[in-house]
Amino acid sequence: MSVYWAIARRSFRRYSTYRIATASGVFTNTIFGFIFCGVFLTLWSAEPGLGGYQAADALTFVWIQQGLLMPIGLFGAATTSELGERVRSGAVAVDLYRPVSLIGWWLSADLGRAGFQLIARGGVPLLVGTLAFDLRFPSGAAQWIAVAAALLLALLVSFGIRYLVALTGFWIVDARGVEYAAIVLSLFFSGMILPLVVFPGALGEVARATPWAATLQVPADVWLGRTAHGAGLALAFQLAWMAALLTAGALLTRLATRKVVIQGG
Amino acid sequence: MGSPQVLAWPAQYWLLIRMWIRSSLAYPTSFVLMTVGFALITGLDFVAVLLMFSHIESFAGFGLAEMALLYATAAMSLGIADLALGEIERVGNRIRSGEVDVWLVRPAGAFVQAAADNFALRRIGKPLQATVVLVGALVHLDLDWTAARVVVLATSMVTGALIFGSIFVLGAAFQFVTNDAAEVANAFTYGGQQLTQYPLAIFGREVVLAVTFVVPLAFVNYYPLLFVLDKPVPLGMPSWIGLLTPLVAAAMTAIAVTAWRAGLRRYRSTGS
Numbered sequence: 001m002s003v004y005w006a007i008a009r010r011s012f013r014r015y016s017t018y019r020i021a022t023a024s025g026v027f028t029n030t031i032f033g034f035i036f037c038g039v040f041l042t043l044w045s046a047e048p049g050l051g052g053y054q055a056a057d058a059l060t061f062v063w064i065q066q067g068l069l070m071p072i073g074l075f076g077a078a079t080t081s082e083l084g085e086r087v088r089s090g091a092v093a094v095d096l097y098r099p100v101s102l103i104g105w106w107l108s109a110d111l112g113r114a115g116f117q118l119i120a121r122g123g124v125p126l127l128v129g130t131l132a133f134d135l136r137f138p139s140g141a142a143q144w145i146a147v148a149a150a151l152l153l154a155l156l157v158s159f160g161i162r163y164l165v166a167l168t169g170f171w172i173v174d175a176r177g178v179e180y181a182a183i184v185l186s187l188f189f190s191g192m193i194l195p196l197v198v199f200p201g202a203l204g205e206v207a208r209a210t211p212w213a214a215t216l217q218v219p220a221d222v223w224l225g226r227t228a229h230g231a232g233l234a235l236a237f238q239l240a241w242m243a244a245l246l247t248a249g250a251l252l253t254r255l256a257t258r259k260v261v262i263q264g265g
Numbered sequence: 266m267g268s269p270q271v272l273a274w275p276a277q278y279w280l281l282i283r284m285w286i287r288s289s290l291a292y293p294t295s296f297v298l299m300t301v302g303f304a305l306i307t308g309l310d311f312v313a314v315l316l317m318f319s320h321i322e323s324f325a326g327f328g329l330a331e332m333a334l335l336y337a338t339a340a341m342s343l344g345i346a347d348l349a350l351g352e353i354e355r356v357g358n359r360i361r362s363g364e365v366d367v368w369l370v371r372p373a374g375a376f377v378q379a380a381a382d383n384f385a386l387r388r389i390g391k392p393l394q395a396t397v398v399l400v401g402a403l404v405h406l407d408l409d410w411t412a413a414r415v416v417v418l419a420t421s422m423v424t425g426a427l428i429f430g431s432i433f434v435l436g437a438a439f440q441f442v443t444n445d446a447a448e449v450a451n452a453f454t455y456g457g458q459q460l461t462q463y464p465l466a467i468f469g470r471e472v473v474l475a476v477t478f479v480v481p482l483a484f485v486n487y488y489p490l491l492f493v494l495d496k497p498v499p500l501g502m503p504s505w506i507g508l509l510t511p512l513v514a515a516a517m518t519a520i521a522v523t524a525w526r527a528g529l530r531r532y533r534s535t536g537s
Contacts, residue, residue: 018445019445020443020445020446021445021446021447021448023446024445024446024447024448024449025448027448027449027452028448028449028451028452028456031452031453031456032452032456032459034468035456035459035460035463035468038463038467038468038469038472039463039467041467042324042325042463042467043317043320043321043324046321046323046324046325047320047321050320174292174295176295176298176299177295177298177299177302180298180299180302180303180305180306181302183302183306184302184305184306184309187306187309188309188312193309193310193312193313193316194313194316194317198316198317198320199316200316200319200320
């Protein structure tokens, strides 16, 4: 276990090295936050209570969305893209030699990355948003614990998806098409372009059942206390997707490993 | 570099991007998939507008066709600038890796090489999806298309691309000062597109003033389209303000050129 902890800590430190890059990323997230706030204020003033959200919920959603974009890896994340690159170049053979599991290694690295980015790129925009607008915050210890659990599960679900995408490189020579498709699905079904509560009719039902909903919409709803059937069920929904995706990831790793051996490295 | 064989810069640029185009077309399936993927990723912003209009009839006084026109012109302007010289935002990486030294000794301008470097034809996906939205908007708009309106609409996409292109170059020039801060420019380029997709008046007085007088994003499409759609201009600005767009684009281009030259003069290689 201590080896995974060591990987996560070093990954945390690796991402904390680039201070100016982090600061400029925070600046960009913050600008986007203000733009979305202007758009959502207009939308919710035209249609108060849209999707069960009040204007304050929508504004809070914006800053959660901007804050989670990088930590959760809604556009993809540097760790899993690096894995995809290593699969493509064959360097993954070195990873497979290590006396640790492939998925465990990269999950630890991803947790370290997310930990740093949650503090730097999540915390600062949220702070700015709080100063500029009247945002909603969880009330009471129980809700804060639920939020923490929802964030961790969101990251694990997102990692599960990104890990599967990275592994497709074992079978498809140029997996960049798959990566693009994964980004489109993630942006659309996570609530990144618009909260899923606003999606109309059957489209909304489908969107809210996808694993991508578990990466942004669900943690935001747990934060806002606006889960449709209570926080417990929302967390169970995330847990189910996490279990399915990580199991699939582990199985696919075994298949892929066999393939590497067959090819002789 | 007084050698008579040195080409004029447009020829240099064409020579460089032709090489990258040929390399990207070497794998046609991959190229088509990535172009479609790029068009879809960037087109999701308009899908968000469509989804909003499943609940509302008008967004701050703009109907769906008018919003589509705002979106299309913003995406077209940024898409053209991004296609033509978007790679320039990676100049910080080139400085770190020492490649800028190589640019300086080649018989071609450093700017041309920075802009054409790694030219990605797949980025044409964005102007393409913007064209689709533009055609849709024009079909559904009920407007009397006078010559003035046609000219203002058509030139706005060229001048808009110049304004966004200037911001790309300013961001790149800034990287000669700190080569880690590439993302700051994103706030004004991609963020600028996100902003100009919507009627700017919704963002309030300070924002309208800032994007008129500080970073003139309002001239990308907002002021020209207020003229085309015959809508009132906010904050008591003159109704003909949209007609100043070519002047603003020219000024931005001049500032960007000056900044790039100043940045390049400041360049001292990577040191170690």
